[in-house]
Amino acid sequence: MMRRMPVLAQSQYPDAIYSVPGPAEAAAVAGELGVGAVIRSAVSAVVDFFGNLFGSSSSSPVAASTTSVFWSGQGTQSAAETWAAANGGTTLSVAQNATEAQVTAASASYAANASGNVVVFQSAAGVPVGGQWAQTEYGILMSNQNVTGITYNVINESGATIFTTTIPK
Amino acid sequence: MHPEFQNVGPNSAKSVKGFTVTWRPAGGVDYSDARGTIRVDSELLVKPSRILLYPRSAGLKSLTDDQADEILADIIRGLEYLGHQVEKW
Numbered sequence: 001m002m003r004r005m006p007v008l009a010q011s012q013y014p015d016a017i018y019s020v021p022g023p024a025e026a027a028a029v030a031g032e033l034g035v036g037a038v039i040r041s042a043v044s045a046v047v048d049f050f051g052n053l054f055g056s057s058s059s060s061p062v063a064a065s066t067t068s069v070f071w072s073g074q075g076t077q078s079a080a081e082t083w084a085a086a087n088g089g090t091t092l093s094v095a096q097n098a099t100e101a102q103v104t105a106a107s108a109s110y111a112a113n114a115s116g117n118v119v120v121f122q123s124a125a126g127v128p129v130g131g132q133w134a135q136t137e138y139g140i141l142m143s144n145q146n147v148t149g150i151t152y153n154v155i156n157e158s159g160a161t162i163f164t165t166t167i168p169k
Numbered sequence: 170m171h172p173e174f175q176n177v178g179p180n181s182a183k184s185v186k187g188f189t190v191t192w193r194p195a196g197g198v199d200y201s202d203a204r205g206t207i208r209v210d211s212e213l214l215v216k217p218s219r220i221l222l223y224p225r226s227a228g229l230k231s232l233t234d235d236q237a238d239e240i241l242a243d244i245i246r247g248l249e250y251l252g253h254q255v256e257k258w
Contacts, residue, residue, distance in 0.1 A: 074210050074223040074258070077196040091195070097179035098194035100218040100253070107213075128221055128258065130214040159227065 068114035072133035073123025075159045080121040083153070089119060107132045111140035117149045117166065124154050124162060142169065174250040182247045190247025192220065198248065200240050209244060219254035 067089035071080035077091075084091050092110045094103050118141060120133065127133060141147050149168040153161045174182040181191040188202040192211075198220070200207045210223040222241065229237040245255045 071196075072212060074225060075227065077210060077212070078227075094194040095179075096194065100194075100213060100220075103194045103213050104215055104218065128212065128214060130216065131212055131221070132215065135215045157225070 066116050068110065068118045070111075070118065070120040070133055070137055071122070072120070072127045072131045073155075074125055075157070076121040076123050076155060079153070079155045079159050079161065080119075083119070083121070104132065104136060107136050108140055111137040112144060114141060114144060115146035117151060118147055119151045119153065121153045121155055121161075124156050174247060176251075180251060182250045184243065184247065186243070188243055188247075190244050190251075192248060192251060192253065198222065198244055200244055207240065209241070214256065217254065219256055220248055222255060222257045224257055 067084070067087060069080045069084040069089040069091045071077050071091070080091050083089065092107060094106050098106070122133075129135075141150065147169060149166055151164060151166040154163040156162045173184050173186065177183040177189060178191070180194065181189060183189045188200060191199040191201070193199065194213075196210070196212055198209045198211050200209060207228040208226070209228055210226040211220050213219075214221050222244065224237065224241055229240065232240070241257070245257075248255050
């Protein structure tokens with residue numbers, strides 16, 4: 001009998017970084033193999049594992065009830081602000097006369113006061129390791145007991161979201 | 170010394186050459202001249218604090234390389250006048 005290789009869920013984005021198998025694909029694989037509930041259960045467990053590890057991939061950023069939106073990398077500010085405006089989220093707001101030190105303090109405060117699932121937009125071209133996200137916000141979000149997870153949106157050079165995944169804490 | 174510039178508002182410097190550079194603390198730098206305003210993406214780095222400019226910002230893509238380089242050089246001088254350290258990516 002010819003054994004077909006499992007088919008992973010295909011991202012809608014041809015240049016997505018990676019994709020993970022979804023439950024439907026996992027069930028189809030188990031049924032195809034015809035080895036019953038034991039295999040299906042094992043596949044489901046694997047799917048759960050990867051689901052917990054990587055979250056789910058989708059074609060658009062995931063909205064949450066109260067969403068603090070962060071950004072880092074070229075073009076991400078615009079993407080974050082556009083998404084926040086369309087989904088009831090907020091981005092860091094700083095007075096025009098703020099100093100660099102005040103921006104850093106406001107950034108830390110914004111992360112410390114976030115709750116639920118937060119959203120970050122990052123550039124596929126990279127994220128500066130010396131930026132507020134890497135140096136200030138991420139660490140505070142991970143320590144913030146009220147934050148349950150982070151949805152990462154990777155944008156391309158054109159500002160389009162090419163990949164989204166949610167990673168629970 | 171930067172006799173080229175004078176402060177014209179919060180985080181904003183105007184050059185005797187006719188352009189204005191405005192740092193947006195929430196992100197981005199505006200370059201304004203008689204032709205209009207261009208937003209150049211930027212974000213604040215820490216330890217030490219400095220402004221990171223993105224030369225491939227959407228606002229610069231419609232310009233020639235020479236025009237974009239000139240505007241970036243103007244922006245950097247303006248930001249330095251305002252007291253910032255500047256890096257490009």
